[in-house]
Amino acid sequence: AQSVDQPDAHVTLSEGASLELRCSYSYSAAPYLFWYVQYPGQSLQFLLKYITGDTVVKGTKGFEAEFRKSNSSFNLKKSPAHWSDSAKYFCALEATGGNNKLTFGQGTVLSVIP
Amino acid sequence: GALVYQYPRRTICKSGTSMRMECQAVGFQATSVAWYRQSPQKTFELIALSTVNSAIKYEQNFTQEKFPISHPNLSFSSMTVLNAYLEDRGLYLCGASSQNTLYFGAGTRLSVL
Numbered sequence: 001a002q003s004v005d006q007p008d009a010h011v012t013l014s015e016g017a018s019l020e021l022r023c024s025y026s027y028s029a030a031p032y033l034f035w036y037v038q039y040p041g042q043s044l045q046f047l048l049k050y051i052t053g054d055t056v057v058k059g060t061k062g063f064e065a066e067f068r069k070s071n072s073s074f075n076l077k078k079s080p081a082h083w084s085d086s087a088k089y090f091c092a093l094e095a096t097g098g099n100n101k102l103t104f105g106q107g108t109v110l111s112v113i114p
Numbered sequence: 115g116a117l118v119y120q121y122p123r124r125t126i127c128k129s130g131t132s133m134r135m136e137c138q139a140v141g142f143q144a145t146s147v148a149w150y151r152q153s154p155q156k157t158f159e160l161i162a163l164s165t166v167n168s169a170i171k172y173e174q175n176f177t178q179e180k181f182p183i184s185h186p187n188l189s190f191s192s193m194t195v196l197n198a199y200l201e202d203r204g205l206y207l208c209g210a211s212s213q214n215t216l217y218f219g220a221g222t223r224l225s226v227l
Binding site (some may be wrong): 051 | 149156160205207218219
């Protein structure tokens, strides 16, 4: 069975600072990894994904994430952060083979102070 | 990106009654549709994964008897919450698959009185 851990329930930083949201996973094979964002009162929006190849993937809204197999992590990064980035971010894992069955982390609420 | 329409956006039902929600993929063929629920203060739980021309697979704690799903073609899926009770409230999302990525609809927020 696979699992995803987002250890930080809340992250607060000032506008202009660099943000990094942590995500680690547990899975026995090579995973597909995703980041989604949920703005207040809204659904999930796709940000980026890692399937294979280059371990740094770039997504929408200026975000990027780095897959590190050595420590089973897939942290989300952006610099500089903007107040409009305030939202809840979810990391998700899909088992190898693309079966469309996502396991989500608990989410991290990001607050960017203007 | 791919567009997924989901409706209704919000619904309120009396305890013990049922409600149906629909999901429409626009501009692409969704070979798979996944239904998730986000209960208050929780993350997203997979209810079931529906693939056209295959049996619908329900996750543990979710059953066809409670959450029947119809997925008749590559652009449409519906799910019903039967005999809804307080523990069924939350945001229900459908995700339609396109190029190894699930794109989600706006969700149906279910309140139960």
